[in-house]
Amino acid sequence: MAMHSWQRLGAKWLAGLIPLAEAGVHPDDCKVTASLAITDAPLPPLLVLPIRQHIGQACAPIVDAGDTVLRGQKIAKSQGYVSTSIHAPTSGRVVKIEEHAIVHPSGIGMLSIFIEPDGEDRWLEKLPAMADYAQRDPAEIREQIRSCGIAGLGGALFPTFIKLVRDPNHRIETLILNGIECEPWLTCDHRLMVEDAPRIVAGLKILRYLVQAERCVVAIEDNKPDAAAAMREALKQAGCADVEVRLLPTIYPQGSEKQLIETITGRQVPAGKLPLHIGALCENVATTAAIADAVLEGKPLIERVVTLSGDAMPKPANLRVRIGTPVDYLLRQQGLEDLHGVEVMQGGPMMGERLRHLDAPITKGSNGILAMRQQAREPESPCIRCGHCVQVCPVGLMPNELASHCRNDRFEESEAFNLFDCIECGACSYVCPAHIPLVHYFRYGKGQVAAIRRANAFAELSRQRSEAREQRIQREREEKAARRRARSAAKPAPSPVPPKAEQP
Amino acid sequence: MSSPHIHSGSSSVTMMLQVMLALLPATLVAVWLFGWLALLQISTCMAAAIGFEWLLLRVMKRSLAPLFDGSAALTGLFLALVLPAAAPWWVALVGALAAISLGKQLYGGLGYNPFNPALAARVILLVSFPLQMTTWLLPLPIAGGADLTDLTTAATIFFNGIAATGQPFDAVTMATPLGYVKTALHSGIPVPQSLASYHYSALAALVGNEGGSMGETSALALLLGGVYLLRRRVISWHIPLAFLATVAVMAAVSHLLNPDRFASATFHLLAGGLMLCAFFMATDPVTSPVAPRGQLLFGIGCGVLTWVIRNFGSYPEGAMFAVVLMNCVVPLLDRHFRPPVYGHRS
Numbered sequence A: 001m002a003m004h005s006w007q008r009l010g011a012k013w014l015a016g017l018i019p020l021a022e023a024g025v026h027p028d029d030c031k032v033t034a035s036l037a038i039t040d041a042p043l044p045p046l047l048v049l050p051i052r053q054h055i056g057q058a059c060a061p062i063v064d065a066g067d068t069v070l071r072g073q074k075i076a077k078s079q080g081y082v083s084t085s086i087h088a089p090t091s092g093r094v095v096k097i098e099e100h101a102i103v104h105p106s107g108i109g110m111l112s113i114f115i116e117p118d119g120e121d122r123w124l125e126k127l128p129a130m131a132d133y134a135q136r137d138p139a140e141i142r143e144q145i146r147s148c149g150i151a152g153l154g155g156a157l158f159p160t161f162i163k164l165v166r167d168p169n170h171r172i173e174t175l176i177l178n179g180i181e182c183e184p185w186l187t188c189d190h191r192l193m194v195e196d197a198p199r200i201v202a203g204l205k206i207l208r209y210l211v212q213a214e215r216c217v218v219a220i221e222d223n224k225p226d227a228a229a230a231m232r233e234a235l236k237q238a239g240c241a242d243v244e245v246r247l248l249p250t251i252y253p254q255g256s257e258k259q260l261i262e263t264i265t266g267r268q269v270p271a272g273k274l275p276l277h278i279g280a281l282c283e284n285v286a287t288t289a290a291i292a293d294a295v296l297e298g299k300p301l302i303e304r305v306v307t308l309s310g311d312a313m314p315k316p317a318n319l320r321v322r323i324g325t326p327v328d329y330l331l332r333q334q335g336l337e338d339l340h341g342v343e344v345m346q347g348g349p350m351m352g353e354r355l356r357h358l359d360a361p362i363t364k365g366s367n368g369i370l371a372m373r374q375q376a377r378e379p380e381s382p383c384i385r386c387g388h389c390v391q392v393c394p395v396g397l398m399p400n401e402l403a404s405h406c407r408n409d410r411f412e413e414s415e416a417f418n419l420f421d422c423i424e425c426g427a428c429s430y431v432c433p434a435h436i437p438l439v440h441y442f443r444y445g446k447g448q449v450a451a452i453r454r455a456n457a458f459a460e461l462s463r464q465r466s467e468a469r470e471q472r473i474q475r476e477r478e479e480k481a482a483r484r485r486a487r488s489a490a491k492p493a494p495s496p497v498p499p500k501a502e503q504p
Numbered sequence B: 001m002s003s004p005h006i007h008s009g010s011s012s013v014t015m016m017l018q019v020m021l022a023l024l025p026a027t028l029v030a031v032w033l034f035g036w037l038a039l040l041q042i043s044t045c046m047a048a049a050i051g052f053e054w055l056l057l058r059v060m061k062r063s064l065a066p067l068f069d070g071s072a073a074l075t076g077l078f079l080a081l082v083l084p085a086a087a088p089w090w091v092a093l094v095g096a097l098a099a100i101s102l103g104k105q106l107y108g109g110l111g112y113n114p115f116n117p118a119l120a121a122r123v124i125l126l127v128s129f130p131l132q133m134t135t136w137l138l139p140l141p142i143a144g145g146a147d148l149t150d151l152t153t154a155a156t157i158f159f160n161g162i163a164a165t166g167q168p169f170d171a172v173t174m175a176t177p178l179g180y181v182k183t184a185l186h187s188g189i190p191v192p193q194s195l196a197s198y199h200y201s202a203l204a205a206l207v208g209n210e211g212g213s214m215g216e217t218s219a220l221a222l223l224l225g226g227v228y229l230l231r232r233r234v235i236s237w238h239i240p241l242a243f244l245a246t247v248a249v250m251a252a253v254s255h256l257l258n259p260d261r262f263a264s265a266t267f268h269l270l271a272g273g274l275m276l277c278a279f280f281m282a283t284d285p286v287t288s289p290v291a292p293r294g295q296l297l298f299g300i301g302c303g304v305l306t307w308v309i310r311n312f313g314s315y316p317e318g319a320m321f322a323v324v325l326m327n328c329v330v331p332l333l334d335r336h337f338r339p340p341v342y343g344h345r346s
């Protein structure tokens, strides 16, 4: 029976009254750059490459000041397992290697390699292309992805190759391409899907070959129908008819990895486990495109799409930017000179990081640079227990309780209230009518607990050491006594006076 | 300060204003029913609540910031709406003082009070001044009552009591449907007959044209306000729906089993302070559970208690007692009915 439009309207209205289980928030999406094609940002006069642009161990520089480098040349080598290399974004000369500002909440710096471009942009001979990857050993392809420096470009920056290890105990059943991009303002993934869908699909096929997933889903928020259409078309062209393109409701944080996995597979990643443990793999679309470049062309990760936007950005744009380009250079390119009363951040407004130093460089994780008019923060008022934070938390936490525990240094309670399950999405702070900076308290609490854990671990280590020492002394004493007994037992007639030598 | 860098724009003050706006229909109905007297009560209660808040904050040497959060004004409005129109001026003052001091500041101010201040004040008033709190003026649209469109008459009642108008007491007052039915039952009159002799009409109960507190009688006006609050996401649906549905189900089933003893679901839904309690009092954020499952249980508990007190208690109306009683178990509900945490389901 067909529903009349007024019936549908009525149903929608009622659903608005009684929203069942709706976690998440609906900030204005402000995607003013959604229809702007990606353009190339010019090469800056100086590139700055921090030696750690991923989660895990920092790289070790393998060039020296004065060296000339070529585009795509490895300049810092990964150290340890959870690490991935860094490459020269263009040809030029290494001018120095020293500490430089990066985007970090504490404002600390990091050892960085400074490259002065020579303007020729000459490629190093690229790594061998693996167009025939389907005939190759997966380990070989993984190694290629690793040495091309691919890390999660959605912002998580986890070295990608690690997620692609085939584990005999955990088969990947579902491969999810994350094209959600639920942060307001950001459109870099959106544009990439619209303009470069075939490249993403090529990456998808490589991923699929690597993990042998049965089900593949491309997840896109329903505010990007053009991206979905482009992906569908590219999938059809590539003969991947069985890959599903799922349009999901626009709600923040729809694109958060664990939440997205639950939406698609209906299963939750158990606490302390990885998506792999429930047979899921989730990759960002930009990362997937970078994988295609690495495997099919041997091209390392030296550039990425960055959305430059915000209400104080004179010329918003989607730019293809070389890694290492200083943020202030980009801002000037987009016509932003006067920074008075302007706040610049990296990432979206919900989870992004405010820049303390504008000369910090674009790194692999920079999906957006937003210039926002500074707004006075409303002062914090007492919690009125409205429960709005509880309703919107995608994890199911009670942010009101949690924040009060963290603020009062009740760390055991805050752990009992699952502090460490908080993904810091900011939905709770966003809605709190009392303007309590909830996420701020969670970060504080996490930092304190981590410090306590470290201190406890140290104390435990010292305790174990001193215990071991005491045990050793005790053991030695006992051994000595045993020896003495053995000796005296061996003597036919024990003398009543203990031998002098036994005296300590 | 760390992320997020944007905010929804909601604030505690806005929420208070939204609740006041949601009470506008009920307030207008109160003015329609009780004319000048309603305006006198409302302005007295609101001014008194704000005044006492100021006084207490000064005396306790606390910051005066809470004066501007709108909560005292809201408490005053709430209080006026739950008073009988004929309540004398000093009842309004005592009520305002009780609400602000015993209901709120005693616990450390907004956010720490276990009961809704206005509701707490009403319970205190009802127990302390049962006569004044259960004398219901005949509303204006019912002919024959005091002429409340006349400011002098209204002021006379407000300051000197009903007797000062010179009109016979019985001519200007009437019982609430709940009270009438209960008294009748005590003298053995079955519900259908007492409703007939009360000239009960569901329509009158819907618009509020019957005996009762000033802002409580119009189920329709309150429903309107409740829907507004739901739409604006000031409150969530869990408490009001659970509350009303529980009362409806219990009333319907008991009515089916014994119509002579138990009134119908419609009667109960439209009667007394149920709508006000379900949409405004039980949903008071400070005094209700924060998590959805706790809210559902809270609503169900309110519903059960309301129905039980109405039918078996000594007071004819049970909704506010139900809410106050359930407020006592909120910490328990909060502790034991947390939302399921992602990834911790076994």
Ligand code: SF4
Binding pocket: A382, A383, A384, A385, A386, A387, A388, A389, A390, A399, A400, A428, A431, A432, A433, A434, A435, A436, B290
């Ligand atoms: S949203 Fe803010 S005011 Fe409301 S319960 Fe949470 S912390 Fe308290």
Ligand code: SF4
Binding pocket: A392, A393, A394, A395, A396, A397, A399, A421, A422, A423, A424, A425, A426, A427, A428, A429, A438, A439, A442
């Ligand atoms: S508590 Fe953590 S996970 Fe939950 S809404 Fe707040 S920031 Fe997001």
